Structure formats: structure tokens, C-alpha cells
Amino acid sequence: MKWIGLTGGIACGKSTVAQLLVQQSYPLVDADRIARDVVAPGTPGLESVIQAFGPDILAPDGSLDREKLGAKIFSLPEQRRKLESILHPLIRTEVQRLREDLERAGHVLAFYDIPLLFETKAQSQFDEIVVVTCKPEQQRERLRKRNGLSGEEIEKRLASQMPMSLKEEQANFVLHNDGDQAHLMKEFQRLVDWLKTLSV
Template identity: 60%
Template sequence: MKWVGLTGGIACGKSTVSRKLVERAIPVVDADHIAKEVVKVGSSGLKSIVEEFGPDILLADGNLDRRKLGQKVFGNPDLLHKLEAITHPLIREETRRLRRGYENQGAALVIYDIPLLFETKAEEQFDKIIVISCTREQQRERLRRRNQLSDEEIEMRIASQIPIKFKEEKADFVLYNNKDEQHLLKEIDRLVAWLEELKKN
């Protein structure tokens, strides 16, 4: 089974591309979804985060207040490292379980949507790597619209990741999500054709 990493910069459109791939019957494992699952109410992950960062990072209903936690850790490498030391092992364990499931089903190829592929030095785990790219200004604008973050929060989140140009250089396939939706759909067609060829090799 081909295990293909899908990554890019924050707000470059990984989730949109992943959804379109699923619509084309290409299986996708979503690291962000797993990351939410391992810190849901009642989980050992959430308990560890509260022990490390305090109960004020919880919402009134007991769920994790992601924005408040983000404000604590983005721009603070020590705190970000502490958070990742809690969540990353749990995410890896669940990812392995899902991957084994696809292997047992006889899947030829599975995409793993992983935002921090390069940041976590995970390149060696993949047969191929896809990078979704857009301009820095597009990242800023999409984060403003999507998350309603301040300019300072936006810059901290972008700066916390490896520059997109570095990721492009390391990729086996670069998809450019830097124009309109019609252009994106053409890029996805190009990606699907590439994946179909990859299955044959």
C-alpha cells in the first residue's frame, strides 16, 4: 500500500483538497480529526493537557478551548513543545491503527493529511509527499476570514511553521491553490491523475 503524505502551509487549503479526494473515492486519514479525537472530553489526552496548562483552557462544557490554548502556545516554543509531547504520541498511535485497517482492507493507496509533516520530521514515513501551496497574503486573508484572528495571532501561526517554499522543494507533487475554485479543481484533476499513475508503480 502506498502511504502518501499531504501537507502545506496553514490555510493553504489542505482540508478542501482532502474533501475533494474523498469525493473521488481516494481514502484520506485526517491528522487534524485525530488530534481532536485524542483530546475530546473524558480522554487521557485532555486530562494531561489540563494538568500541564491548567483548567482555564477548558470551555464551560468541558471541551478544550482551542483558541485560548493556541494563544498560550503559539509564539512560545517551550509550551508548544510540551503540548506536542502530550498529543503527538496519541496521534501517532491512532494513525497506526487506521493505517493497519486500510492495509487489511487491501487499499492500494491512502493519503495522510498531516499539517506538520516537515515540522515533525516525518518525511521518511511516506512513499511520496504532496504539498498544497498558496501565497503568504492568501494565508493571511484566509486565516482572517476563517478564524477571525488578530494580525499578531496570524503572523505567529504562520511563523510557527516551516516556510512553504522549503516544503515545495521537498515535495514529490505541488498543488497550487492560489487562484479561483475552477483553477483548484483543475489542479485536483492533475493530482488525481498523478495518484492513479502512482498506484500502478
């Protein structure tokens, strides 16, 4: 089974492409969803995070309050590393389990939707890498509209990720999401055509 990494830059439309792949019945494992599952209430993962960062990171219902945790770690690299050292092994184990399930089910290829593929130096784990990209001014505009972020917050978010040009250089396939919906669908069809060549 070909294991394909799906990644992109913030606000480039990777999640939209992931939804389109699922609609076309391509199997897809979602890193963000797994990251949530491993710290669901009652899990050892959540217990470890509470021990490391304190009980004030919980929401009133006992679930993890991601905004509170994010505020604690966002500009502190050592705190972020501490969180990653708890979460990454749990996520890796679960991804491996899901990947083996898909392989056993006889799938020819499967996607792993992973926002920080390059930032976490995970390239070697994949047979192919698909990058969803758009122009930096579009990223800024989408972040303004979608998240209501200030100019300063937007620049911080963009600076925390690897430049899109470097991601594109390392991709096996680049999907350009810098037009309207019709343009995106054309690009998506181009991706599907490429995937067919991998399945042969």
C-alpha cells in the first residue's frame, strides 16, 4: 500500500482537499483527529498532559481546553517540546495501527493528513507527498476572514511554519488552491489522475 502524506500551509485549503478525497472514497487518516482522540477525557494521554501542565488546562466538562493549553505553549518552545514528547509517541502508535488496518483491508493507497509534515521532519515515512498551496497574500486574507486574526497574529502563524516554496520543492505533487471553486475542482481532478498512475 502506498502511504501518501497530505500537507500544506495554514489556510491553503488542505482540509477541503481532504474532504474531497474522502468523498471520492480514498482512505484518509487525520492527524488532528488522532491528536484529539489521544487526549480525550479518561485517556492516559490527557492524564499525562494534566500532570505536565496543571489542571487549569481543562474545560468545565473535564475535556482539554485547547485554547488554554495553546496559550501556555505558543511562544515557549521548551513547553511545546514537552507537550510533543507526550503526544507524539501516542499519535505514532495509533497511526501505525490504523495504517496496518487499511493495509489488511487491501487498500492500494491511503492518505495521512498531517499539517506539520515537514516541520516534524516526517518526510521519510511516506511513499509520496502531496502539498496543497496558495499564494501568501491569499493565506493572509483567509486567516483574516476565517479566524479574525490581527495582522500581527497572522504573521506569527505564518512565521511558525516552513515557507510554502520549500514545501513545494519537496512534494511529489503540488495542488494549487489559488483560484475559485471551479479552479480547485480542476486541480483536484489533476490529483485524481496522478493517483491513478500510482495505483497501476
